[in-house]
Amino acid sequence: MLEMSAHLETPSYQSKEVPISRLPSLDAVKKSGRRKGEIMIDLTKFCSTDSTRFNIQNPFSLGEFTYATDGNILIRVDRLGNIAENPKAPDCERLFAEAIARAEPDWMDLPEFKLKRDPCLTCKGTGYLKEGTKVDIPCAKDFPGAFLCTDNCADGVVLSGYAKIDGVALASRYLDLIKDLPGIKISVFKPMKPVRIKFDGGEGLIMPMMEP
């Protein structure tokens, strides 16, 4: 998987300050001061679960929008009143501006895709890793200092598979994340540039995969 941009990279080191729980919770998002009739999108599922990428583990607001990203997918919706700004957040406004300036979008339906699920070999299917190591040390969820396994692993399961649109390969796990967004449409741009998506209430970018 290519990274969206160097701007989305975070230092790779362990932090003892990072709790396993990710805030704000969906409940907190639901309690936001949304206007009547607005569509509720769960932004937390687009955030990074990598404990080393502390600046993108939660949604953040900037300008007119509230953003969520894991480094490969970037979603934005109209600014939510209860989601704070994050000075350490990546420069997402620039990424959207570049994508919008690149070409007129040719909006299409999502392609069909298959999502493959395999047990994660890194965390031995537990979904958690022990503090201080990222490989080969499985541990229980309640182990002191345990942290969530990497972005490719969700609850001990690695999601794989991809689909191609106009020769651009997109990971099934991201297609699966966006497939239920209301009115979802996609527009690909060649070569290896972020794919644009739009949905009722927001828009997004997804980095294509390297040619599988």
Ligand SMILES: [Zn+2]
């Ligand atoms: Zn894992």
